[in-house]
Amino acid sequence: MNTIYNFSAGPAMIPQDVLNQAKQELQNWQNLGFSIMEISHRSKEFIEVAEQAEQDLRDLLHIPDFYKVLFCQGGARGQFSAVPINLLGNLKTADYIDSGYWSKSAFIEAKKYCIPNSISIKEQINGKTSLLSMSQWDVNKKSAYIHYCPNETIDGLSIYEEPKFKDKIIIGDFSSCILSRSINIENYDLIYAGAQKNIGPAGITIIIIRENLIGYTSKISPSILDYKIISEYNSMFNTPPTFAWYLSGLVFKWLKRKGGLKKIEELNQIKSHLLYEKIDKSNFYINTIDDKNRSKMNVVFNLVDPNLNEIFLKESFESGLIALKGHSIIGGMRASIYNAMPLEGIQSLIKFMSYFENRYG
Known part of the structure; x- marks a missing residue:
């Protein structure tokens, strides 16, 4: 039988070493006689797993202490709603950079909460598709934030330049490129990423946010999307996807070993x-x-x-x-x-x- 190589865009491959470890631990985790899937998310054992996963992620990305790391549900699409709900404040518009399918999807969702400004950055030159550099983005001075997607999975397009917009809140949908390269976290105010590409199994979403942006949520926000509530409950306001969290932690360890x-x-x-x-x-x-x-x-x-x-x-x-x-x-x-x-x-x-x-x- 040939070795199988899975080129799926997501859910995607998980490192074989990680799968092997999860298989060995599946029925008898840490010699407790039961699976990690069966223990309370509020137990001492699982809290240790969660805290270690966060620390390993902080180590990998060099996340400063003044950023909160949240482990949520709802995928990146959930954040299409959560971002405007939490960050619009009293403003009524936000800039959405259109580089492909997923950035456009975020823009469409944002219409439910504000008047988003769509900024197309695609151009065709000599039969090649390219994206405008950030200095050419026609951003609105009165917008609440700039939202963009550095890697478009469907279009095969990427932005490698890091944002440096003065006095602007920068939001990055890093679902398909987080942990694939080094970035300067301090160039971003909020990063979110669905797990099912470079982190772990589908079901968990990571948010990295400056602490000073937490607490401005719309009064009509569902509690499950409120960054302040999620933060205050250490990402356990509701039962989190514990197995996905555990497996993500194994991937972080694998990345450090690599x-x-x-x-x-x-x-x-x-x-x-x-x-x-x-x-x-x-x-x-x-x-x-x-x-x-x-x-x-x-x-x-x-x-x-x-x-x-x-x-x-x-x-x-x-x-x-x-x-x-x-x-x-x-x-x-x-x-x-x-x-x-x-x-x-x-x-x-x-x-x-x-x-x-x-x-x-």
Whole structure:
């Protein structure tokens, strides 16, 4: 049987070492005779798990003490509502940078709570899609905050520049790129991320927020979305997704063993470079994104002959390369190569792409 490499955009691969540890501990966690899934979230044992997970995340991202880390539910879509509910204050508008599907989805949700200002930053130059630099973003001086998504999973677009807007609250949806590279947390006022790509299983959402932004929630906010309540209850206002929290903690430990974000970033650079190089040197595959905005997490590409798409997907699946079909919105192929994807997975994909090109090209 071939080794299976899962290129799913999310829920995505979890490191094999982490899965093996969870398997060993599943029925008898810490020799207590029962599973981590079966213990109270308010027990001393689970609180230790939660506190250690937060500390490891703080270590990885170098999160300053004046930021709160919250472990929530509802995914990134929940934060599409929570952000305006918590951060609009008395203002009525906010800036939403439109770089692709997910940033546009956040804008649509924000319409329920304010008058969002959509700022499109996509442009086409010589047949390539690129994104305007931050200095060219037409932001509104009277907006409550700037919201953007640094990595668009569907579009395969990324923003690597870090924000430095004077006197502006900066919100980043890091769902698909958190922990994939080093960032300066202090350039952001709030970061949120769904877990199911680079952190752990679906079901938990991480929020990193400056403490001084907590406490301005709309009076009509559901308590479950109120950052002040979530913070006061140490992310346990309601029963949290305990297994997802535990498994996320195992991933944080795995990242630290791997050498932290500097080493992971280097590996992600190698993986994405190899795959883009294969595409660029071929007349059989094509990617139309400008080099500076190519995602290192979600590599989208098309076959020059779309009639071969279904054959490519069938034969790649049979070769142990799973979930390469592109999102229905844009079609084509998409290889999601998050932290858990080993270099061997990229090499196997490239080998298959060469075989397929030689056979059908």
